[in-house]
Amino acid sequence: MIKQTVESQVTATSTIERISILLDGEMDRSDAAAAIAALCADPALRRHWHELHRVGDALRSEEVAALDAADFCSRVAALIATEPTVLVPRAPLAASGMRLYWVPGLALAASAAAVAFIAVPLMRTPETVSVAKSAPPTVEVVAQKSLPTIVNARGLSPSFNPYLAAHRELTGNSVVPRATVYLRSAEDR
Amino acid sequence: MRAVGVGTHRNSAARMRGIASTLVVAAGVLIGSGTIAQESRARTDVQWIQAVRQAAQRVNYQGTVVYQSSGEMRSSRITHLFDGTHSHERIQTLDGKPREYIRRRSDASDQVQCFIPEARRIVVEHRNVDDSFPGLSNASPEEILERYTLKLGDVERVAGIECQMLTLEPKDTARYGYRLWVDRASGLLLRAQTINERREVIEQIAFTDVRIGEKIDRAKLRPSWSTEGWSIERSDYRKADLSQHGWLVPAPAGFRKTREVARRIGGSDAMQAVFSDGLATVSVFIEPHSLLSVPGAASQMPSGDALQIHGPTSAFSRRVGDSLVTVVGEVPPSTVRSVAGSVEFRGAR
Numbered sequence: 001m002i003k004q005t006v007e008s009q010v011t012a013t014s015t016i017e018r019i020s021i022l023l024d025g026e027m028d029r030s031d032a033a034a035a036i037a038a039l040c041a042d043p044a045l046r047r048h049w050h051e052l053h054r055v056g057d058a059l060r061s062e063e064v065a066a067l068d069a070a071d072f073c074s075r076v077a078a079l080i081a082t083e084p085t086v087l088v089p090r091a092p093l094a095a096s097g098m099r100l101y102w103v104p105g106l107a108l109a110a111s112a113a114a115v116a117f118i119a120v121p122l123m124r125t126p127e128t129v130s131v132a133k134s135a136p137p138t139v140e141v142v143a144q145k146s147l148p149t150i151v152n153a154r155g156l157s158p159s160f161n162p163y164l165a166a167h168r169e170l171t172g173n174s175v176v177p178r179a180t181v182y183l184r185s186a187e188d189r
Numbered sequence: 190m191r192a193v194g195v196g197t198h199r200n201s202a203a204r205m206r207g208i209a210s211t212l213v214v215a216a217g218v219l220i221g222s223g224t225i226a227q228e229s230r231a232r233t234d235v236q237w238i239q240a241v242r243q244a245a246q247r248v249n250y251q252g253t254v255v256y257q258s259s260g261e262m263r264s265s266r267i268t269h270l271f272d273g274t275h276s277h278e279r280i281q282t283l284d285g286k287p288r289e290y291i292r293r294r295s296d297a298s299d300q301v302q303c304f305i306p307e308a309r310r311i312v313v314e315h316r317n318v319d320d321s322f323p324g325l326s327n328a329s330p331e332e333i334l335e336r337y338t339l340k341l342g343d344v345e346r347v348a349g350i351e352c353q354m355l356t357l358e359p360k361d362t363a364r365y366g367y368r369l370w371v372d373r374a375s376g377l378l379l380r381a382q383t384i385n386e387r388r389e390v391i392e393q394i395a396f397t398d399v400r401i402g403e404k405i406d407r408a409k410l411r412p413s414w415s416t417e418g419w420s421i422e423r424s425d426y427r428k429a430d431l432s433q434h435g436w437l438v439p440a441p442a443g444f445r446k447t448r449e450v451a452r453r454i455g456g457s458d459a460m461q462a463v464f465s466d467g468l469a470t471v472s473v474f475i476e477p478h479s480l481l482s483v484p485g486a487a488s489q490m491p492s493g494d495a496l497q498i499h500g501p502t503s504a505f506s507r508r509v510g511d512s513l514v515t516v517v518g519e520v521p522p523s524t525v526r527s528v529a530g531s532v533e534f535r536g537a538r
Binding site for chain 1: 301314316424426447448450452454455459461463465470472474497502504515517518
């Protein structure tokens with residue numbers, strides 16, 4: 001038992017670099033298949049794969065760092081198993097820097113649609129029913145074919161945040177309340 | 190959920206006061222003119238815009254606001270007090286990360302403190318009147334009406350208050366339209382929607398409950414946290430003249446330049462020009478030589494020729510020589526693209 005673990009750790013060490021390459025999405029298709037097969041076969045390697053993701057997630061969000069990872073993943077896996085499959089064509093990416101944000105963006109697009117579904121009836125207090133009927137709030141289309149568009153349901157690509165903050169700072173003196181300007185980007189900072 | 194049945198949970202004293210003030214105004218109209226005039230008829234288009242603007246600064250109010258866009262929904266609590274010279278506003282987010290924004294505004298200055306509790310940090314944003322272009326401060330109602338057609342809609346209730354619905358339809362496709370629900374008595378905007386060219390609502394902000402015209406305790410305008418020992422970060426920019434640096438940034442049709450500044454954006458030097466049509470705004474950012482100075486910098490930045498849309502916000506990046514031009518605004522995607530396309534480098538003077 002102990003011997004087995006040591007062996008798999010050695011295997012993991014020798015493939016750590018390949019795992020990183022796979023994680024960054026820079027591995028050839030054929031090599032990736034082999035690496036994924038190795039991942040599936042080796043629990044130690046899977047733990048390492050998971051660690052790398054956790055490190056990346058923790059770097060992007062302090063809340064994630066505090067999660068009990070093992071329990072969290074199993075709960076999410078159980079929830080995903082009960083979800084219908086959402087089929088959204090994956091658009092070609094313009095910049096490799098966006099890769100890590102793009103896939104979560106799609107997942108969020110699906111959950112955002114759910115939020116809109118719940119939110120709309122709530123907005124229909126009796127006095128606003130007629131308005132809601134004539135102009136239901138719409139959800140942004142996930143992908144537009146004719147334009148090189150990347151639509152992120154959670155917001156613009158994070159690399160745009162400094163521009164949004166700077167834009168927000170020097171605008172907002174208009175008829176539409178300035179509060180809107182803050183609520184548009186409540187979590188930019 | 191907070192939004193459900195808010196109308197019925199409103200403070201009944203406030204409602205009585207609202208009704209009372211409506212009656213007083215109605216009585217005034219009756220006595221003054223001797224005819225049965227609708228309040229909303231009493232205001233011209235220009236007066237409606239003025240009323241909304243004034244109320245936002247001069248009326249005391251507190252309530253819960255819901256913001257919706259791109260399937261997202263966020264609520265926040267807003268408290269506003271006018272002390273005779275300054276308008277004080279506090280916004281507390283109720284969803285997601287706790288954030289508070291405290292704004293103090295007068296005719297001469299406008300400062301916003303953003304409180305970020307988990308980082309124990311305060312970000313101070315400021316706008317001084319002398320930062321803005323001489324004589325190009327706020328667009329007048331008349332200017333707004335040159336670009337939008339104002340139409341009076343029905344009288345509808347929002348957060349339990351009778352509101353006049355107003356539509357501002359754009360006269361061209363460079364900007365979005367708006368629907369506004371305005372408290373007929375105070376002029377306060379209680380609901381606003383941004384409408385795209387397909388007449389879809391792409392953004393909405395609305396009070397779900399509100400109390401207007403009550404006395405507000407100053408303590409309600411202080412942050413929730415003791416901020417002793419928090420770091421203070423000041424956003425920093427200074428007036429600049431982009432043409433002196435060789436850049437030609439023409440105003441989009443129906444917009445005018447309100448500001449040109451130099452500042453830091455995400456660690457690099459940038460220039461920013463701001464355009465406004467009185468309702469919508471567009472910022473143009475230029476980062477000179479940004480694609481040359483740091484090896485690999487290009488991959489850290491929005492890629493060239495990338496359009497992004499999120500709710501009412503459109504953003505477009507384009508490379509001009511070795512510089513990056515980024516346009517961000519609450520305007521249709523075609524507008525940010527054409528603005529980015531019109532930016533030219535003519536060489537430094």
